[in-house]
Amino acid sequence: MAMVLGKPEADGLSEAVGALREWQCDGAPTQLHPGDLGWFWRFGAQATAAAVRTWSRDGRILAVGLLDEPRLLRLTIAPDARRDEEPAQQLLDDLTEPERGVLPAGRVSVEAPTGALLQDLLLEHGWHADEPWTPLSRDLTRPVKDPGLRIEVTGPGPGQVPARTAVQRAAFDRSTFTDEHWHAMAAGSPYADARCLVGYDARDNAVAAVTVWSAGPGRPGLLEPMGVHREHRGHGHGRAITVAAAAVLRELGSSSAIVCTPSANVGAVATYRSAGFRQLPATRDLYRDA
Incomplete structure (x- = not known):
């Protein structure tokens, strides 16, 4: 049977998320994670569905893509189909036409x-x-040390969500993350196995934040995103919140913690390495000019 290109409705996203969970394994190439869909879910279920594409054969999903931007497709393929000629040719045709x-x-x-x-x-x-990206991974088979920063897990209670979204906006110049976005993200199915963490310094300033996404016990968990408040940089808070993220993923049963950052962002690479992450070979997106 031929490959079928699909565009799921909002109530059909769970099948794509399930496929992504199943394909995560230690040692696999850097690939789309259920947490990537979970983070995009901040724009709402309908917007997420509109950005997702699936490719199926005989009723089984073999590839999932996320239009992270209108001109950027983040795509992964079932491990046993990555060298399969039929899906590769179908994907080529669908991506180039x-x-x-x-x-x-x-x-x-x-x-x-x-x-x-x-x-x-x-x-x-x-x-x-295109330009290189650096994936990094930390093994979680051993306990993670105390990060040395007070950590709170964000919930829907009073004051918690505004602290999380405020750090995000203060960490990324172009961020538009709002309380409404957080609630939309938290309502998505991937967030059932996710946590938002906010780190506080000795003066109770919210200085760093991260969201972690489990793909289920025994599978790699993802950090996406992690940021430090622009007014509180240079004090090791990035390392501390990253260590805290690894600890929470371990509690959720993840086998490892993974993250990926542009290789040009040498500060981010250094932060993750200082938090016990191992730098992996660089990856590159592919682009077409016209």
Whole structure:
């Protein structure tokens, strides 16, 4: 049976999330995580559904893509199908022909697992490697030490959500994260296995925040996003909140903690490494100019 390109409705997102959970495993190439859909869910279930694409064969999902931006598709493929010629060719056609409704004409980018046949085909068809990203991972089989920062888990109670969203906006110049966005994200199915953490200094200032996403026991968990308040940088708070994130993922049963950042962001790479994360080989998106 031929591959079928799908665009799920909001009430059908659980199948895509389930497939992403199943495909997470230690040692696999950096790939789309259920937490990536969970973080996008801050824009609401309808917007998330509109940004998701699935590719299925015989009723089984073999690939899931997220239009993180209108011209950027973050895509992963079932491990046993990454070198399969039929899905790779179907994906190539769907990604390169704008009328298929995946990517528009003009410059576009695709994130796909390293080693997937799709990457080879895109390069053969004139796509190019973009700027490098650095994935990092921390093994969670051993206990995680105290981060040295007071940590609170964000819940819907009074004052907790505003603290989480305020740190996010103060950590990222272009962030539009609001309380409404947090509640929309928390209502999504991936957030059932997620936690938002806020770190406080000795003066009770909210100085750093992170959201962690479990993919289930025995699978890698994701940090997305992590940030330090611009007025409280240079005090080790990034390292501390990252260590706290690893500890919470371990409590949730994750086998490891993973994160990915632009390689050019040397400060972020250094922060994650100082928190016990191991730097992995760089990955690159592929782009097409026209």
